[in-house]
Amino acid sequence: xxxxxxxxxxxxxxxxxxxxxxxxxxxxxxxxxxxxxxxxxxxxxxxxxxxxxxxxxxxxxxxxxxxxxxxxxxxxxxxxxxxxxxxxxxxxxxxxxxxxxxxxxxxxxxxxxxxxxxxxxxxxxxxxxxxxxxxxxxxxxxxxxxxxxxxxxxxxxxxxxxxxxxxxxxxxxxxxxxxxxxxxxxxxxxxxxxxxxxxxxxxxxxxxxxxxxxxxxxxxxxxxxxxxxxxxxxxxxxxxxxxxxxxxxxxxxxxxxxxxxxxxxxx
Numbered sequence: 001x002x003x004x005x006x007x008x009x010x011x012x013x014x015x016x017x018x019x020x021x022x023x024x025x026x027x028x029x030x031x032x033x034x035x036x037x038x039x040x041x042x043x044x045x046x047x048x049x050x051x052x053x054x055x056x057x058x059x060x061x062x063x064x065x066x067x068x069x070x071x072x073x074x075x076x077x078x079x080x081x082x083x084x085x086x087x088x089x090x091x092x093x094x095x096x097x098x099x100x101x102x103x104x105x106x107x108x109x110x111x112x113x114x115x116x117x118x119x120x121x122x123x124x125x126x127x128x129x130x131x132x133x134x135x136x137x138x139x140x141x142x143x144x145x146x147x148x149x150x151x152x153x154x155x156x157x158x159x160x161x162x163x164x165x166x167x168x169x170x171x172x173x174x175x176x177x178x179x180x181x182x183x184x185x186x187x188x189x190x191x192x193x194x195x196x197x198x199x200x201x202x203x204x205x206x207x208x209x210x211x212x213x214x215x216x217x218x219x220x221x222x223x224x225x226x227x228x229x230x231x232x233x234x235x236x237x238x239x240x241x242x243x244x245x246x247x248x249x250x251x252x253x254x255x256x257x258x259x260x261x262x263x264x265x266x267x
Contacts, residue, residue: 002032006027016038076146077145078110081106081107082251083103084255085127103127104129132153132154135148135152144166147168149171167227169225170241171241177202181197184196186234190234191235192213196211198210212225
């Protein structure tokens with residue numbers, strides 16, 4: 001187990017590479033293993049109980065919390081999901097397209113600063129389940145800021161988050177109805193086109209007053225960010241949303257380095 005944890009921390013590419021790492025005498029001493037073959041490592045992984053891995057994750061997370069204690073308002077939680085496709089023949093219970101089966105990993109990632117992120121919570125669901133159904137599950141730390149994309153857009157939920165003391169930064173869709181109530185000054189050199197106080201929705205439901213920051217992007221459509229952080233500058237709002245890219249990199253790492261050959265459903 002210590003060797004596998006070392007491999008994760010070192011971002012070792014494969015079991016074969018891990019086998020080769022044991023030429024390092026310091027690693028041998030720390031792990032307590034002189035040598036081990038690729039096939040032995042493969043058998044050891046198959047024999048691991050998922051509950052043991054979950055316990056290790058929870059234990060390590062408690063250490064992370066102690067070492068990364070910051071003011072709640074400075075904590076950023078990135079929320080998103082990613083679909084893992086399966087063979088429809090092997091996993092008919094997970095069918096979500098005519099030719100595909102799959103599950104969806106819903107993830108809450110804590111972002112401290114560039115290159116310093118860690119998973120905080122996760123849930124697995126059928127691939128067809130909608131993202132915004134899991135927003136309530138992950139929004140559970142008051143005064144922290146939650147960053148997510150347009151798939152979680154829900155006017156009533158935004159209002160509820162504001163009333164309950166949660167902060168959010170997200171995007172709005174092209175067809176979102178916006179009612180501008182006031183304009184705030186912006187720096188022309190910052191790339192920020194506008195910083196407005198707005199309400200979202202139609203006459204049947206209007207939200208509370210939020211900020212809508214519009215940022216210019218080269219060769220792309222303008223970025224329209226909705227937020228209830230009134231203490232940050234428009235540039236800082238843009239930087240907070242751009243940090244969402246870290247969760248995309250996290251999913252990319254999982255799919256590139258963690259080859260999942262078998263998935264077991266526990267009923």
